Amino acid sequence: MKAIITVVGQDQVGIVATVATKLATLKINIVDISQTLMAHNFTMMLSGEWDATQLSFAAAKTALDQLGQQTGLTIHIQRQELFDAIQKL
Amino acid sequence: MEAKAILETIQMVAEENLDIRTITMGISLFDCIDSDGVKARQKIYDKITTSAKDLVTVANQIQTEYGVPIINKRIAVTPIALIAAASGDQDYVAYAQTMERAAENLGVDLIGGFSALVQKGYQSGDRKLIASIPQALAETKRVCSSVNIGSTRAGINLDAVGEMGRIIKQIAATDPVNCMSLVVFANAVDDNPFMAGAFHGVGEADRVINVGISGPGVVKRALEQVRGQSIDIVSEQIKKTAFKVTRMGQLVGSIAAERLGVPFGIVDLSLAPTPNEGDSVAEILEEIGLESVGAPGTTAALALLNDAVKKGGVMACEHVGGLSGAFIPVSEDAEMIRAVEAGRLGVEKLEAMTAVCSVGLDMIAVPGDTTAASISGMIADEAAIGMINNKTTAVRVIPATGKQVGDSVKFGGLFGRAPVMAINPSQPQAFIQRGGHIPAPIHSFKN
Numbered sequence: 211m212k213a214i215i216t217v218v219g220q221d222q223v224g225i226v227a228t229v230a231t232k233l234a235t236l237k238i239n240i241v242d243i244s245q246t247l248m249a250h251n252f253t254m255m256l257s258g259e260w261d262a263t264q265l266s267f268a269a270a271k272t273a274l275d276q277l278g279q280q281t282g283l284t285i286h287i288q289r290q291e292l293f294d295a296i297q298k299l
Numbered sequence: 300m301e302a303k304a305i306l307e308t309i310q311m312v313a314e315e316n317l318d319i320r321t322i323t324m325g326i327s328l329f330d331c332i333d334s335d336g337v338k339a340r341q342k343i344y345d346k347i348t349t350s351a352k353d354l355v356t357v358a359n360q361i362q363t364e365y366g367v368p369i370i371n372k373r374i375a376v377t378p379i380a381l382i383a384a385a386s387g388d389q390d391y392v393a394y395a396q397t398m399e400r401a402a403e404n405l406g407v408d409l410i411g412g413f414s415a416l417v418q419k420g421y422q423s424g425d426r427k428l429i430a431s432i433p434q435a436l437a438e439t440k441r442v443c444s445s446v447n448i449g450s451t452r453a454g455i456n457l458d459a460v461g462e463m464g465r466i467i468k469q470i471a472a473t474d475p476v477n478c479m480s481l482v483v484f485a486n487a488v489d490d491n492p493f494m495a496g497a498f499h500g501v502g503e504a505d506r507v508i509n510v511g512i513s514g515p516g517v518v519k520r521a522l523e524q525v526r527g528q529s530i531d532i533v534s535e536q537i538k539k540t541a542f543k544v545t546r547m548g549q550l551v552g553s554i555a556a557e558r559l560g561v562p563f564g565i566v567d568l569s570l571a572p573t574p575n576e577g578d579s580v581a582e583i584l585e586e587i588g589l590e591s592v593g594a595p596g597t598t599a600a601l602a603l604l605n606d607a608v609k610k611g612g613v614m615a616c617e618h619v620g621g622l623s624g625a626f627i628p629v630s631e632d633a634e635m636i637r638a639v640e641a642g643r644l645g646v647e648k649l650e651a652m653t654a655v656c657s658v659g660l661d662m663i664a665v666p667g668d669t670t671a672a673s674i675s676g677m678i679a680d681e682a683a684i685g686m687i688n689n690k691t692t693a694v695r696v697i698p699a700t701g702k703q704v705g706d707s708v709k710f711g712g713l714f715g716r717a718p719v720m721a722i723n724p725s726q727p728q729a730f731i732q733r734g735g736h737i738p739a740p741i742h743s744f745k746n
Contacts, residue, residue: 214305244302255305267364286309288366295550296311296543297304 211262212290219283221252315516316578321371323492325499325507328377336386340397347401355406375497376412384424395435402441411443411497418453433469436477443495449485449682455737464675471698478697485685490620507564510552513571522586541611549616567621568612572632574715581634593644602655624657630717659693664717667700676727
């Protein structure tokens with residue numbers, strides 16, 4: 211399963227590490243990653259891939275929602291097909 | 300994938316109110332016909348509740364996984380006038396109650412198809428169904444009704460036009476709010492996923508998934524980027540945006556159809572406003588360059604918008620259908636309400652707009668003392684526009700019992716608030732009372 215994960219929040223030390231650690235625990239492979247600061251807001255986009263037989267989308271979403279609450283970051287996860295459908299011919 | 304493309308997609312949903320307005324499952328009830336009404340209704344209940352048992356679950360799953368809000372889950376059934384005709388029942392309110400019970404059990408928002416098709420004449424079930432509409436709408440919350448009184452191929456049934464004026468008055472006498480669940484059509488379409496006019500056409504498959512998408516906010520935002528540029532650029536920008544929006548509908552519809560094991564029908568790309576700020580069709584017209592919707596030029600701007608939306612949508616999905624275009628329901632569009640209240644938009648201008656938009660006089664409140672004949676006259680005018688121009692037109696008008704121009708009728712939620720609008724006081728009584736049938740136009744003879 212492929213998904214786009216976006217992380218937005220107040221810039222702080224270790225955001226990339228925190229998110230990447232969580233993804234590693236969930237066995238979500240990071241295929242692509244980009245990160246920038248927009249008006250002091252940390253903004254990161256990740257393309258992640260994992261084995262759908264090992265981890266359901268709902269479980270991945272719940273885990274990331276929890277991480278978001280713990281860290282005060284806004285973390286969204288959406289399946290990649292949506293982006294492909296809208297942006298690619 | 301580029302970061303810009305990802306951000307744009309997220310922004311379309313998060314800030315510009317892009318959503319799947321409805322996933323509507325069409326269900327044929329022809330195999331439920333029975334000479335015993337009780338048995339027929341049991342079959343109807345069973346067929347609806349088994350066919351759509353996973354509809355809400357699947358829609359919620361898709362919403363979670365793809366991050367796209369799916370606002371409504373709905374069901375459309377074969378016009379009940381056709382299904383109930385074989386029973387000896389004298390009124391069809393019990394069929395509406397069956398539909399209500401099935402919809403409630405499934406957790407769907409609305410169920411359409413308490414309908415009759417009388418463009419050429421009445422069959423025995425049609426008269427009973429139409430007579431049952433006021434009570435059916437008073438006793439149910441989710442049931443939607445529609446009556447097709449004219450078409451380009453058949454002309455206009457003036458007897459039915461007269462009757463529907465009286466029926467609408469009768470509904471309003473109990474509660475004007477119930478009028479929002481009834482649409483009077485000309486050239487009604489068989490695969491419309493939008494309410495209140497959705498029904499499952501007689502030529503449709505046993506079950507089908509149709510999707511209605513929206514996104515006036517997305518189009519408005521896209522047009523902000525081309526301010527001051529030529530109208531050609533405006534048209535291009537709308538087409539590109541409509542393309543993206545429709546792609547989402549195609550994706551969601553095909554996933555829903557696959558998970559439900561039902562064939563995927565059509566995507567209806569309709570810019571359907573909601574009373575939320577930034578979700579208005581009137582604002583798009585104003586972005587194109589009108590000081591207010593209703594200004595001279597409004598019809599031209601709407602024609603361009605409607606056509607560009609269709610052009611963008613057609614290439615983006617396998618099958619476009621339904622009503623596809625721009626909706627102009629007054630009560631559901633915050634900017635439209637403001638224009639009416641400021642005296643900048645009247646019923647006559649709205650009627651002109653319906654000649655080029657995708658539907659008709661929609662969610663319009665008129666004074667409580669408006670006569671049945673005047674309402675029939677409005678229906679006849681709309682039907683004539685549809686008949687002559689080969690397009691769907693509709694009337695969903697609300698006589699605001701006990702209210703005058705300056706008052707308003709509140710519907711709540713997505714249906715908003717309708718300011719009572721002035722209508723021409725002169726009467727079409729003698730015209731409507733003639734009854735009979737307006738013949739089909741010359742261009743209907745295409746064989």
